[in-house]
Amino acid sequence: MKIKMLVLACSAFVAQSALAAGEVNVYSNRQDELIKPIIQQFEQESGIKVNVVFAKEGLNERLEREGKLSPADLMLTVDISRLTDLVDKGLVQPVDSKILQENIPAVYRDPANQWFALTTRVRAIYSSKERLGKLDNIRYEDLVKPEFKGKICTRSGKHEYNVALVSSMIAYHGMADTKQWLEGLKANLARKPQGNDRDQVKAIKDGICDISLGNSYYLGAMLKDPAQKAWAEAVDINFPNQGDRGAHVNVSGVAMTKYAKNKAEAQKLMEFLASDTAQHLYADANAEYPVKAGVEPSAMVKSWGSFKPDALPVSDYAKHRKDALQLLDEVKFDL
Incomplete structure (x- = not known):
């Protein structure tokens, strides 16, 4: 009996060891x-x-x-x-x-x-279907134009999604030009940065603004959510910078x-x-x-159309993260 129990115990140990070796x-x-x-x-x-x-x-x-x-x-x-x-x-x-x-x-x-x-995921530009329609040739750089004064919504500039975008702008344009761009973007905001990417699309639906920055996958998430589907249906998704470097x-x-x-x-x-x-x-x-x-x-994502992504390695623009945060502080973007 003792020998049988010992064999069973050893077998259990081996089985547990095999299980542990097969885990991650x-x-x-x-x-x-x-x-x-x-x-x-x-x-x-x-x-x-x-x-x-x-x-x-x-x-x-x-x-x-x-x-x-x-x-x-x-x-x-x-x-x-x-x-x-x-x-x-x-x-x-x-x-x-x-x-x-x-x-x-x-x-x-x-x-x-x-x-x-x-x-x-693309850092897309969303536009009101009713008031603006599709913006086929839009660039991130265009968001500072006078025609968009008081029409843009975004979440905090210091959220990682926006920090990454600002970092990529620094990689292409340098610190001075990117600071000027941030100042122009802030001047065109319809309200103080707040909420998340979905909240900005809701703001477009509610008429608070006509344009917002947001990750592309949020459009899919909103379309699948009955409570938010109307928000998504109120906007067009635009892939920026298709005539030059490609979308971030x-x-x-x-x-x-x-x-x-x-x-x-x-x-x-x-x-x-x-x-x-x-x-x-x-x-x-x-x-x-x-x-x-x-x-x-x-199929849903394909229905939004094809686009050219930015070919800059993500590790390259990531190097500018601290610089991006510095500029966001200097222009007091969230205040």
């Missing part, structure tokens, strides 16, 4: 409903268990605080600022993967392979943590996220654009 732990800023179908598909195909901790904010700080004791193997996050923050703080490590390098264009990954974009894009992405305990499993999940299957799921779930060439966006 993820910290995610992406909402659960957006990544759940992708995670479930990966688990089904790989047999690897994925444990996800979701938080809208504070995960970079948590990872830093936990140090070597952190259970996290991967960080799934949104916005280039959060990805570069992980690199700057030494919280992630390079991943040498031929699959990731082949599936993800160089402009959408870290030069040292410490993070990889999974989707892109930001990214969602993934990085392997510095002290990942399940590196092999984590890399498999990273590679799956860059596969055709996951890229399609991402595109359909969140109205975003896949980074992998040849993977089509959802």
